Amino acid sequence: MKDHIKQKLTVLPDQPGCYLMKDRQGTIIYVGKAKVLKNRVRSYFTGSHDAKTQRLVGEIADFEYIVTSSNIEALILEMNLIKKHDPKYNVMLKDDKSYPYLKLTNEEHPRLVTTRKLKKDGGKYFGPYPNAGAANETKKLLDRLYPLRKCRTLPDKVCLYYHIGQCLAPCVYEVTPEQNEQMVQEITRFLKYGHKEVKVELEKKMHKAAEELNFERAKELRDTLGYMEAVMEKQTMMVNDRVDRDVFGYAYDKGWMCVQVFFVRQGKLIERDVSIFPFYKEAEEDFLTFIGQFYLQKDHIKPGEVLLPAGTDAALVEQLLDVSVHIPKRGKKKELVDVAMRNATMALKEKFALIERNEERTIKAVEQLGEAMGIPTPYRIEAFDNSNIQGTDPVSAMVAFIDGKPNKKEYRKYKIKTVTGPDDYESMREVVRRRYVRLLKEQRSLPDLIVIDGGKGQIAAAQEILHDELGLSIPVCGLAKDEKHRTSQLLLGDPPQVVPLKRDSHEFYLLQRIQDEVHRFALTFHRQTRSKTFFQSVLDDVPGIGEKRKRQLLKHFGSVKKMKEASIDDFLALSIPKSVAETLYNKLQTK
Template sequence: MKSEHIKNKLALLPDKPGCYMMKNADGTVIYVGKAKVLKNRVRSYFTGSHDAKTQRLVTEIRDFEFIVTASNMEALILECNLIKQYHPRYNVLLKDDKSFPYIKITHEKHPRLEVTRRVVKDKGKYFGPYPNAYAAQETKKLLDRIYPLRKCKTLPDKVCLYYHIGQCVAPCEYEVAQEDYDRMVGEITRFLNGGHEQIKAELTTKMHEAAEKLEFERAKELRDQIVHIEMLMEKQKINMNDAVDRDVFGFAVDKGWMCVQILYMRQGKMIERRASMFPYYGEAADDFVSFVTQYYSENPALPKEVLLPENAMDKEKAGESIADQLQSWLNVHVHVPQRGLKKQMVTMAGDNARMALEEKFKLLERDEQRTSKAAESLGEWLGIGAARRIEAFDNSNIQGTHPVSAMVVFIDGKPAKKEYRKYKIKTVVGPDDYESMREVVRRRYERVLKEGLPLPELIVIDGGKGQIAAATDVLENELGLYIPVCGLAKDDKHRTAQLLAGNPPEVVPLPRDSQEFYLLQRIQDEVHRFAITFHRETRAKSMVVSKLDSIPGIGEVRRKKLLRHFGSLKKLQAAAVEDFRAVGIGEALAQKILDHLNKPEDAEAAGEDRSTV
């Protein structure tokens, strides 16, 4: 149901283009969208029925904001910037996964060539992407032999070997005219943009001239360069008759997931493809366009042409509006092909996306069957029947400081993260793993009994016989619960090595290559990860609080304000005096806080020693 607050805000929505930001109960932005008509688009979230994935988003919305823009294109760009600013959980977010290699001509006084996977707006010239690092490195080696740009990242004091073999103009020792650099950079650019045939023809002419002058070593060197160019270009299959660099997009959706396929065509050849798969919560076409805008927002290595599928476009204008907006923003030709070879390429990208999704769901189905079967078989190995619900515990501390414990839940072999629990150890002093296990098991199952929560078929303890005995004693003798408990012992390399069960505990001969053993490894790794993460958080918060509490004039209220405003101790230490005005702290106290936080550790320790004398 719509709250009165939302009803009032909906009435104020304008009939103009812009962006909207949906917020949850904590005021966190959970979704950013754009609209040609804000009033219609935002109201649609609160009226009518929705599919399951959109309903999941809608149920979390407690407030929204909107920003009016002058045009649809401005809304497109603003949406991209807002997504990058807020990282909303329900938006399509590009991951920083492994990227393709590019060849870069650096923007420096003495430019050089390098292979990089990081494309940034630094005025350098980027060419690619290349299908793999080998292809990029081989192309760079060829260009290094032909064009003697500098090779060293830092100029040395004297000329190096590259100068003596004719592969560097040695700007470290000799003055190099700007026109020489401009000529070499221009020829490299022409080569990488598809002009290798012309470069090959020029090298052939130079080879013949050298042979006529009886400079056979020079002629052989030029011949080798020509052969390298031919070998490099033959490795790629021609797909288009022209030599235009283009990116071809296609996408498919199924079961709340989207797959975007990009076919990279360079110099008329398809060199590589990439698939990105992610859950989406908005309209499929809108989220696809959001993906494209994010993809190009940080990438200065643009192709000459971008091909988009028709099913991503505005049906009312047959794809013109989005294509025109992207074209104006990117300053490259954006086309929605209707027929011919380009249409076939877009169709191929869409087909590949659809097949990738089908493969994903088939693999998921197979993994679900395996994990469900593994949970059943694990129970059979232990003689307890099917272990549908498994709860696992792990303790974490450093020499007894900030001791914590964590519990994870697996149902039918899959993690149920909403049921995970964290525990701060309250009654144990020092590093006593057995007593810590007793406390957390007692607290967990006292609450289970009190609130009538479901009991597990199996409890997994990260430890050996001592931890199993401690947990079993609490369950049976204090709580009257007879739940099977097993332990996972690790080897000297901290890997899951043995399953212990029974009373007294004995090794269960579970094969290490079985799905059941793999399931136990996953459970142990997950509970260990969860416990370690909680321990780090607890320790970090304790350090921050203790540092702030030791400053005169900083009480609990001000401490909370400071942490809420600055976010972390590191940002607080780096703040300026005037930054504290936002939390109502004057210059004198602000300077005192900064002096204390940035005090050298040895000076702080010395102060503590004097105070205890």
């Protein structure tokens, strides 16, 4: 532990607040809250931790803290700090799923529309619905019952909706504010409290039409009733009071947490949201943080009531959300919370089972690859690929796979220094020499297998350096591609021979992943290098632009394309003399 951290730990206050963990660059990597800052922050630097927390603590180079007057203030501050700084070790919900809503627009002649975006535009939103189909079915029903305006802009004449009785045609006929307000209130009542009252009213109208011998109208109303029942009775009633509520349940194990949120609307369970993420402090506190963040997302509107499991600080959540919050002890509501908790536990167990299964499958592929090649199991594999266009800006790249999985911290990039022109074999010799001379000097671990993205010539070049020059006996194999540029053959030995592998085997898929990854990494690096070279070459003939200004322009604009879009004033803003800026601008326009 660093001395300055030891000193700061001794003066921590025993008050509530937030703490911000920083890495060596001063970047905030984790934000947390605590009822007692002194106890919580010290806990990171004492005692034993799981692997994930050890990784976090290993990156902490400094910390700050902010004292608050209460726990609720600390919770709100924590949410805002996480949103502002986006620390890599914090849970941040992603807007990767948006639910559909029904919306009554705030216009002179309102419309009922489906939307996935919640805006502060004065409209009334209802939902969420489990999918677009459910939202559209409900809207279709309400369109039959309440003839609100349908067109986005009012046309000059009545449209089809008027003729089928689904619009009062405010484009042509007068529709009073009172008429619109009545329909808005009835739709709101329908969506908030259910369809039973509307059903009774429709039945009365149907019987009255039949008594008046208006059988066509009676049939229309009967069909509407049937359609309404089909739409509204698709889901089982969970709670009879028709209150919109969100039900939370959670489970945690091995440093991971799963939170499930059940959306209950009009007494019916319509959808759930599942989140699985790592946590680093007390599970109960991370659960509270999750709830606060959940309603910061634009697609989550607060319901009339929130149900929480036992042991949660309901008063704190109620103060935070400003809605009714309960921890039910019995009855249907308790059953809902229990179901959410059970689902969270099952989802977490499923995640661990899948992780174990994938790891077993990957390790087995590595073992089977070793058997097929007649070598010890290659737990560490390093792969190389060269990239250039007709010999220009030649580069090479290396990726490392450990236990069958990519380890990106071990990836390396190489600019070819000793080769001129397109010479794949010499480039391979240079890179292999640079890589393994360095590993030998630093006495670091050597790979169990080296994979070359290429054929017999590249394999021979690598073997020459490893076996003849460095005296290493690391197996070297090559991956040849077919005419469609797909992995086709595994080559091994001296001279290289084809190793028979089934194309649908796990070991073949492993080699395919390795080849695709090293090719991607090398190609990306080559594009970056070529772009930088082109950027600098464009500037070579501009008087007044030396290396320092080249670096300044590259850092500011990033590419020639962005620089071509710049104006002379943009260059002047970088303290470039006017004559140089004008020359640069004119040259870029001719490129």
